[in-house]
Amino acid sequence: MPERPEQGVSILCDGGDAAPGALLAWYDRHARELPWRVGPAARAAGVRPDPYAVWLSEVMLQQTTVAAVRDYFAHFTRTWPDVHALAAEDDAVVMAAWAGLGYYARARNLLKCARVVAGDHGGRFPGTAEGLRALPGIGPYTAAAIAAIAFDEPATVVDGNVERVVARLFAVETPLPTAKPELVRHATALTPAIRPGDHAQAMMDLGATICTPRKPACALCPLRPGCAAHRQGIAGDLPRKRAKPPKPVRLGHLYLVRRSDGAWLLERRPEAGLLGGMLGFPGSDWSDAPAPAPPLAAEWHRVGAEVRHTFTHFHLRLTLHLAEVGMDASPARGTFVPGADFRPADLPTVMRKAFDLARTAQPG
Numbered sequence: 001m002p003e004r005p006e007q008g009v010s011i012l013c014d015g016g017d018a019a020p021g022a023l024l025a026w027y028d029r030h031a032r033e034l035p036w037r038v039g040p041a042a043r044a045a046g047v048r049p050d051p052y053a054v055w056l057s058e059v060m061l062q063q064t065t066v067a068a069v070r071d072y073f074a075h076f077t078r079t080w081p082d083v084h085a086l087a088a089e090d091d092a093v094v095m096a097a098w099a100g101l102g103y104y105a106r107a108r109n110l111l112k113c114a115r116v117v118a119g120d121h122g123g124r125f126p127g128t129a130e131g132l133r134a135l136p137g138i139g140p141y142t143a144a145a146i147a148a149i150a151f152d153e154p155a156t157v158v159d160g161n162v163e164r165v166v167a168r169l170f171a172v173e174t175p176l177p178t179a180k181p182e183l184v185r186h187a188t189a190l191t192p193a194i195r196p197g198d199h200a201q202a203m204m205d206l207g208a209t210i211c212t213p214r215k216p217a218c219a220l221c222p223l224r225p226g227c228a229a230h231r232q233g234i235a236g237d238l239p240r241k242r243a244k245p246p247k248p249v250r251l252g253h254l255y256l257v258r259r260s261d262g263a264w265l266l267e268r269r270p271e272a273g274l275l276g277g278m279l280g281f282p283g284s285d286w287s288d289a290p291a292p293a294p295p296l297a298a299e300w301h302r303v304g305a306e307v308r309h310t311f312t313h314f315h316l317r318l319t320l321h322l323a324e325v326g327m328d329a330s331p332a333r334g335t336f337v338p339g340a341d342f343r344p345a346d347l348p349t350v351m352r353k354a355f356d357l358a359r360t361a362q363p364g
Helices: 022-030 040-044 051-061 066-079 083-087 091-098 105-120 129-133 140-151 160-169 180-190 196-209 228-232 349-360
Strands: 249-259 264-268 301-310 315-325 335-337
Touching: 022 040, 022 196, 040 196, 051 066, 051 105, 051 140, 066 091, 083 105, 091 105, 129 140, 140 196, 160 180, 160 196, 160 228, 180 196, 249 349, 301 349, 315 349
Parallel strands: 249 315
Antiparallel strands: 249 264, 264 335, 301 315
16 A cells, blocks of 8 residues: 555655645635535534535436536435435435436435435444445445545545546556556555545546646646646646447337326336336337337327437437327326326436427427
């Protein structure tokens, strides 16, 4: 294990000297104000971060932007101010509140984790990365982030922003993801014994605001004197990434049925798989198979336009089939949800796209 510096990044990465604590000094002046963060001034005054807030924000921020998470975080903490409140909530209510954040397995694991913490740990999160990794849905990155930020364990936190900063500091030209182990080793050597949580957040802020993917603002960077990539004139080219293969396109069908009283036919998707446990419109598997039998007998109209949505590993194209039915309709699958209880905002994004298209589209 490399010896950890006392005050954070304070050396030139090619072996020269720099002002001690340059990164933390920059963070003390320029830390972003985030609703889940205890800023450096408050930390210095003795305010401790709430592990629940740190955990919730880190789970929400996976594969998502700060801007997208702010409102969700505010809603969750107003509605469920602590882990006990969240653990006691019905799954469907939490899943509906999560709709739009994507990666719905995170929401299922969020509830599992909350219930383990509330039931097995008395509502207290473990204070170490090792203990946190034993909880549902908490991987190495999230465990390290919570341990460092909430408990000041000198755990190494490496997200996409930190990868970029470290790749440039050390001019690592090996493409990602092959370079990940090397970047983690460098990040570990930089992680200080003192203020490791502030150091982790400083690295994230530096990557988000100064050491950005395109046109990094090197003139403003506190680590510029030690940055090998800046010295070589290649900062904007790093980190290098292997070319990704094109995403495949999957096809599917959705059946949108409205009853004469304004109710819509919905079904809950299986727990396993994409959108697991979420409400949606009945439809097919996402494959090239022919359209399955409709959920009920009706005069169906195919919509000319298609729903387009992109997931991490594929593009999805959905054909919509619409029908209006009477009060005596008896579906083979799904349940009619009264119009007064139907909230499109509670649906996952791809289902909301289908609903929006159905309201405006003409039959094909």
